[in-house]
Amino acid sequence: MEIFREFTFEAAHRLPNVPVGHKCGRLHGHSYRIQVHVESPVDEKTGWVMDFGDIKRAMVPLIETLDHHYLNEIKGLDNPTSEVLVRWVWDRLRDELPILSALTVRETCTSGCTYRGD
Numbered sequence: 420m421e422i423f424r425e426f427t428f429e430a431a432h433r434l435p436n437v438p439v440g441h442k443c444g445r446l447h448g449h450s451y452r453i454q455v456h457v458e459s460p461v462d463e464k465t466g467w468v469m470d471f472g473d474i475k476r477a478m479v480p481l482i483e484t485l486d487h488h489y490l491n492e493i494k495g496l497d498n499p500t501s502e503v504l505v506r507w508v509w510d511r512l513r514d515e516l517p518i519l520s521a522l523t524v525r526e527t528c529t530s531g532c533t534y535r536g537d
């Protein structure tokens with residue numbers, strides 16, 4: 420079974436590689452949302468895949484690195500598209516959460532990116 424927990428953070432960014440005049444080349448910010456999905460059989464005794472609190476504990480250091488920061492200044496995020504950001508989070512979370520199955524990053528209510536490690 421797959422469960423998820425959602426996190427939010429606020430951050431500024433600009434996309435340095437977009438065509439001249441593209442709005443995303445200008446400094447702007449988003450209220451990002453990240454869904455962290457984990458998948459494994461439901462444990463018979465606990466009745467859960469894993470404690471939601473343990474997902475939170477794994478994510479907190481990453482959220483602290485991202486929240487209210489200028490993403491372009493963070494190592495590995497010099498071109499902070501949703502696609503780059505979702506891989507950046509995956510690479511830092513996978514060791515803490517071996518049953519990580521998917522990550523969805525939303526920049527806006529209508530735009531986002533899902534990564535399953537492939």
Ligand SMILES: Nc1nc2c(c(=O)[nH]1)N=C([C@H](O)[C@H](O)COP(=O)(O)OP(=O)(O)OP(=O)(O)O)CN2
Nearest residue numbers: 434443447449499500501502526527528529530532
């Ligand atoms: N594939 C991607 N395309 C875009 C990304 C991205 O990370 N990956 N990022 C952006 C910008 O960051 C932009 O701020 C968000 O894009 P968009 O959905 O266009 O935002 P709007 O809310 O302004 O959408 P409108 O429908 O134009 O109001 C752009 N593209």
Ligand SMILES: [Zn+2]
Nearest residue numbers: 443447449526
């Ligand atoms: Zn943006």
